[in-house]
Amino acid sequence: MGKLRNVVFGLVTLVMAGSLAACDDGRSGAEGAAKQLASSLEALDVGQLAFDGKDAAAANDELKAVLGGLDAKPSVRSGDVKLDGDKATFPLNYSWNIGSAKWEYSLDATLKKSGDKWAVQWNAGLLAPQLTEGQTLSAKTVAAQRGQILGAGDTPIVEDRPVFRVGIDKTKVPAEQADASARAMAALLGLDVEEYAKQVAASGPQAFVEGIVLRAYTAEITEARIKAIPGGVSILDSMALAPTRTFARALLGSVGQASAEQIEKSNGALRAGDSTGTGGLQQKYDSLLRGKDGVEVVAMGKPASEGATPEAKVLFSTPAEAGTTLKTTLDIKLQQLAEETLAGVGPASAIVALKPSTGAVLAAASGPGSNGYNTAMLGQYAPGSTFKIVDSLAMFRNGANPDSKVDCPPTVTVDGRTFKNSEGYPESSLGSVTLRDAFAHSCNTAFINARDTVSQAQLESAATALGVAVEAPKLGADAFLGSVPGEAEGTQHAASMIGQGKVLFSPLSAAIMAASVANGAPVSPQLVINADAAAAATPSTEAGASPAEGGTASPSSSASTAMAPPSPASTKPITKEEAASLSDMMRAVVTSGHAGFLAQVPGAPVGAKTGTAEFGNDDPPKTHAWIVAVHGDLAVAVFVEDGGLGATTSGPLLKTFLTAAG
Known part of the structure; x- marks a missing residue:
């Protein structure tokens, strides 16, 4: 009886196994292979996959060559698998974060069954739409037009002005000569020789290594002297600048390439090579002024012949969005006059001019002795x-x-x-x-x-x-x-x-009082x-x-x-x-x-009040020199740190300013 029971149990088990085998059409294996392909593409590493007619290492090299220029990793998900005999097809859904843009697309992938394994049928079309064999992808930023800073009457203060970018173009100098050229260029431009030589050495063979940006050539730095250095170039460009190098610098700030520290603190908003504001209004309102860069993803083929330009095709793009214009009350004439008035003052100094009827700040100049401080x-x-x-x-x-x-x-x-x-x-x-x-x-x-x-x-x-x-x-x-x-x-x-x-005042608060x-x-x-714009400004980092x-x-x-x-x-x-x-x-x-x-x-008629404030422990003590004045619809404060008496130091500066202001 026991033997009979065992025989019956064995027959039942055999029948059930046969039924499962009959129901398994290979779907689970295909779905697993599809998910594995998606996750491998997401990791930019397909070296462990099985391929139909393609070496895994070669496929992996091709993947890195095609997608490496995007400097990012995609999110890839496989869709529903459709079976057709020993073939399985399914979509691959890609999502890339390229700069500030999201690039999404879907491609068809095919698996072929060989024995009990599903192998990937590899081709360039698995990586990007419209991609053909031999093409590689690269992404570039389409820089947004930075917003202007305007003065009174919407007069542009900061706007694109011509500049010369001076440095070494490594494509124009033999590799063995690059170090000597870098050192010669650094000496000409007044740069740290060792530091600039390191920058040139660390840059690729196609790089232009910028040393300095000039508004204009000088008696020392001429175009001829730049070009006399092998690989030395001067590239005409434009940059958002104020009327002069020092114009309201402490108030407005400046614009330049983002530093490593700024990039780290930006939470992804800035990347290497981006321009950003440093100090003053340029930094406070950077997120508004900077706008939003556009993005282009380009498929680049091999040149048809030596020396020919390779064929390029844009696969994806987003337009750049220009930055917001910042409007201020600053009077360009009075600001320049204030700076000229302070030009010869040694200690820290300032002139602030307000329009009493409106509160408009017409000038807020800090002298050269302030060393860039506002x-x-x-x-x-x-x-x-x-x-x-x-x-x-x-x-x-x-x-x-x-x-x-x-x-x-x-x-x-x-x-x-x-x-x-x-x-x-x-x-x-x-x-x-x-x-x-x-x-x-x-x-x-x-x-x-x-x-x-x-x-x-x-x-x-x-x-x-x-x-x-x-x-x-x-x-x-x-x-x-x-x-x-x-x-x-x-x-x-x-x-x-x-x-x-x-009791403490700033020159601005003294002008407000007057x-x-x-x-x-x-x-x-x-x-x-x-x-x-003020309400939406990036929080200031000045504590x-x-x-x-x-x-x-x-x-x-x-x-x-x-x-x-x-x-x-x-x-x-x-x-x-x-x-x-x-x-x-x-x-x-x-x-x-x-x-x-x-x-x-x-x-x-002018009304005024002078001020002399003692500070420090010297005997006799040092003094700050102040004077405030009202002159029609103009209120002015003049300050000189460690300047002696207000009447004899700040007073003549005020007279010069008011007389020229008219």
Whole structure:
């Protein structure tokens, strides 16, 4: 009985096995082979596959030759398999990320069964549409037109201008001569010889290795001297540039090839060879100005004959999208004038000009001594006696007026610290004088004596009433807008009364203060006009930094775009009546004070306030030189770091600027 049961079980098993074999038409094997082909293509390695009539190593070499120029890997998925005897066909669905574009297509693949294995029938059409034997693929970027930066009246500031790209073309110099040529070129261009020689050596035999970009040839770097070096070339090109090499450089920034660090931080937005903004508005608005590059995938065949141009066919392309134009209020004439005025100033310096009626920033120039730092908008310095404009407004709000009497002694002592007036202060303006006279001659002791009736909180409130140390939502650029603490006692409060202690201004905030007086209402500055662009801007990488007490700011320090709102729950803006009184006293600085030289400026009457701010531990201390002025619908601040007296250093610069501005 047991033997019979075993025989029956064996027969059943045999019948079932026969049924499964009859149902298996090879589909599972074909589907597995299709998926394996897709995954191998995705990895750009088909060396382990079985091929029908093709050596696996040869197929793998062909794959790398055809697709290697795309510098990317595709996503490949196999579709539904259709069987026809010993053949199986199915689609291969490709998806590539080429630059910023997605290239997708579907191709038909065929498998042939040999014994119990499915082998791939290899041909060029498995890799890209319309591809024929012997063609290879390459991708190139179609550069987007970078957006312009416009000044007042939509006048172009940064636009494509002709340049010369100078370097070594390795196709024009024998390999054994390349090193010597690189060293000769580096010496001519003033480059690091060893570094440039390494760049040339590391570049391919077809490379052009750029050394420098020139706006124009110079007495030292001439076309003839470039061409005298074997392989030396000068290629005419264009580049987005401002009118001059230094024009508003610290404010606008520059455009050049992305560095390795910038590429790494871009999260894939930048690649080697891309242009990008560095510093200033070019960096802040880079994602807008840069636009979106287009892409071309080209199939290149072998040349029909030696020396012939190989046939090229575009398989895929996306158009470049031009960058957004950035509109600013910058007046090109005034900006150039400001830079020319500062050209001979050794220390860090700045001139900022605003239009009080609108808040438009017309010029924001940082002198050559700033070494590329945006002193005009980011500098943090004690404002010195220019801050007496704030003091005076606070005193008005306590009942004073320009004719009120104040006491101006030679010295005043606060908690053991002695304060005095500047050297050469006129004796005729000591004693009991009008507030106007004390302001015109900048009597430190008179304003320090007012500390008992003007609190630190009132100083803060008066500063914000003048548009200082508050947010500037329309500015659209990184700037330090001033800092006036709401609390200070003893000598710190006394120092605040003469614009020192912990009070800090930038030249921009000093110009805002003067502009608010001229406007009769707080001025909110504006530089970038297209607010939508400002809202969408790439976050700035410039982080805030605290300068040393006393207000010095090094070229490595920077500041945030906007200060936090003032601590008072609400600040009463300056009124037209208060502004008129301040204008009266600023005019007295010119008519009877120590800025009489400004009386010669043609046009509307000039009102001004000078400032000298001590800093450091030297004896006597070093000083920053300030002056602010209003001249019709123009407000200007001039600053020179370590510049001595405001009247004698910054004053003449202001006179030059206002006279030429007309």
